Amino acid sequence: MGEIKDAAAIGEVGSIVCGDALKLFLKIDRETDRITDAKFQTFGCASAIASSSALTELIKGKSLDEALKVTNRDIVEFLGGLPKEKMHCSVMGQEALEAAIANYRGEAPPVREKGRLVCKCFDVTEEKIRKIAEENHLTTVDEITNFTKAGGGCGECRPEIETILDSIWTLKPPGKPVKPKKLTNLQKIALIQEIIETEIRPGLQVDGGDIELIDVDRNRVTIALRGMCAGCLMADVTIKGIQEKLRELVSADIIVEARG
Amino acid sequence: MTEIYLDNNATTRISPEVLDAMLPYLTDLYGNPSSMHTFGGQIHRKIEVARAQVAALINADPDEIIFTSCGTESDNTALMCAAESYPHKKHIITTRVEHPAVLNFCRHLARKGYRVTFLTVNHEGKLDTDLLIKEISEDTAVVSIMHANNETGVIFPVLEIAEIVTQRGAIFHTDAVQTVGKIPIDVKKLPVDMLSLSGHKLHAPKGVGALYVRKGTRFKPYIIGGHQEHGRRAGTENIASIIGLGRACELAGGNLDEEATYLKGLRDRLENTLLERCPDAMVNGDTVNRLPNTSNISFEYIEGEAILLRLNEYNICASSGSACTSGSLEPSHVLRAMGIPFSAVHGSVRFSLSRYNTDKDVDAVINVMPGIIQDLRRLSPFGREK
Numbered sequence: 001m002g003e004i005k006d007a008a009a010i011g012e013v014g015s016i017v018c019g020d021a022l023k024l025f026l027k028i029d030r031e032t033d034r035i036t037d038a039k040f041q042t043f044g045c046a047s048a049i050a051s052s053s054a055l056t057e058l059i060k061g062k063s064l065d066e067a068l069k070v071t072n073r074d075i076v077e078f079l080g081g082l083p084k085e086k087m088h089c090s091v092m093g094q095e096a097l098e099a100a101i102a103n104y105r106g107e108a109p110p111v112r113e114k115g116r117l118v119c120k121c122f123d124v125t126e127e128k129i130r131k132i133a134e135e136n137h138l139t140t141v142d143e144i145t146n147f148t149k150a151g152g153g154c155g156e157c158r159p160e161i162e163t164i165l166d167s168i169w170t171l172k173p174p175g176k177p178v179k180p181k182k183l184t185n186l187q188k189i190a191l192i193q194e195i196i197e198t199e200i201r202p203g204l205q206v207d208g209g210d211i212e213l214i215d216v217d218r219n220r221v222t223i224a225l226r227g228m229c230a231g232c233l234m235a236d237v238t239i240k241g242i243q244e245k246l247r248e249l250v251s252a253d254i255i256v257e258a259r260g
Numbered sequence: 261m262t263e264i265y266l267d268n269n270a271t272t273r274i275s276p277e278v279l280d281a282m283l284p285y286l287t288d289l290y291g292n293p294s295s296m297h298t299f300g301g302q303i304h305r306k307i308e309v310a311r312a313q314v315a316a317l318i319n320a321d322p323d324e325i326i327f328t329s330c331g332t333e334s335d336n337t338a339l340m341c342a343a344e345s346y347p348h349k350k351h352i353i354t355t356r357v358e359h360p361a362v363l364n365f366c367r368h369l370a371r372k373g374y375r376v377t378f379l380t381v382n383h384e385g386k387l388d389t390d391l392l393i394k395e396i397s398e399d400t401a402v403v404s405i406m407h408a409n410n411e412t413g414v415i416f417p418v419l420e421i422a423e424i425v426t427q428r429g430a431i432f433h434t435d436a437v438q439t440v441g442k443i444p445i446d447v448k449k450l451p452v453d454m455l456s457l458s459g460h461k462l463h464a465p466k467g468v469g470a471l472y473v474r475k476g477t478r479f480k481p482y483i484i485g486g487h488q489e490h491g492r493r494a495g496t497e498n499i500a501s502i503i504g505l506g507r508a509c510e511l512a513g514g515n516l517d518e519e520a521t522y523l524k525g526l527r528d529r530l531e532n533t534l535l536e537r538c539p540d541a542m543v544n545g546d547t548v549n550r551l552p553n554t555s556n557i558s559f560e561y562i563e564g565e566a567i568l569l570r571l572n573e574y575n576i577c578a579s580s581g582s583a584c585t586s587g588s589l590e591p592s593h594v595l596r597a598m599g600i601p602f603s604a605v606h607g608s609v610r611f612s613l614s615r616y617n618t619d620k621d622v623d624a625v626i627n628v629m630p631g632i633i634q635d636l637r638r639l640s641p642f643g644r645e646k
Binding site for chain 1: 561562563565566569582583590591602603606638639640641642
């Protein structure tokens, strides 16, 4: 830790307002493009200081291109884990490294400066949220807050983060796409019975009606409407409603038929 | 190595006298005070003794004291009861620096359709009573303003506030969790309608509190069930803790002035020496109207959690308003309401003393703190030390 007076590259991220900040100093061998020394100064909690220290250990001796492959996950792994609400400390390490290398190569600092600001409390852009979400497979707003702090202040941007996450994962579902569960015939009948009991019958009973499940044959569900529902002019609408409900909760191909 | 405990606004140790008073009720005297038989019924009388002890500390009548499970329950009960007792009034006034027990309950009522005014404080954490006069109206059901702030120790002018509020026909509740047992309170002179206190802040155990409700104040119970506490707070009494709270109040009342002088002496020596030995440090909050046991100091350019962890290596217990210690990403709402710069909020440390602290404890802190501050500043990218 500390400063390198004649550092070849300096990367700075965070700010005193946000509650954590990291200044990374690199010594680089111009011939080989290798990082010969790395030091840091950190304003922040123990996790921030530990993340900074891990980062310098990870990149010493690496070429710049190798170093750029170091991610926040490598930092977390090096430390043997971080509390989930402190994940943003490891992200800060990765960003400081990117900023330092960009500084050395005379490029604009990556990600942070570009893009639309989503979280105004902690200065987080849409691009950063997308990048961190994709790299770490984050699917919930709380996870985004843990990794980037976005949404952790006033909370106003949380719906926006939700929308961003939706747009990421509807294009690229995380992991395996969720397949509709294949039900055995017995399970299907039990499920239909349960839905009729808990979701459908109480509604009909309010209007003095009732329902009886008569048969289930593959996707064909036969029911009988009783009480006030029997012979009601709105019976067709009721049956359609029941079909919608079962399609939504059991299987999309269900057809409901009524027997008088 | 025993701990050097300077975090007494968070919680305090149970005093040995309190524990002694409690123990029989955790062992042999386990009866239910609501029982018909003497074995249980006799305990009822002991609860009434404790009630009188609590009442005496704030010069209330015993039947104005309701035992609760904690300060938070007392606060919630007071606000809910005031709101429900005046259903036609839809306005609440509180401050931005209240404890979450009040702050979040007011936000909860705001979601239920109440208009809530959060009064702000100045740079020293002081409240401008003109703001209150401006905001209070016929529609105001309750004004809830803390007696003293838990983070800075700043004491609010509750007497003046109480007079303004009662004159306008609203209910005045004060969260006195940090003041009961530390500074004198006399409800015969202070026209407050309800006042919350908590056991574990004055050397009684956790899990017990009390709510003072002035005679004649409309009251609706918050916890509904049996007839305990004259139907004002249901649930079988937490006997041992209630007995403990009574004894703790008795002990506090007996030494109030003496203890305040002692604590102020320790606190001032701690504070002044730290300010002398650590550059770029400052006290947060009004130093005139302040609890005798509390000192909140900001050390610029460094982060509070890092300071606490270093103090922890020496077994020194304190707390901080930094974001990293708040359990959220936001630093102390109190210091931010005061307009303290972010750099100073993150580096704030609170020391809060009790009668069990000694000069040795203060020495321990002033010996290690300057070195810790210097080390961490060397590590910080901000503000190079000269």
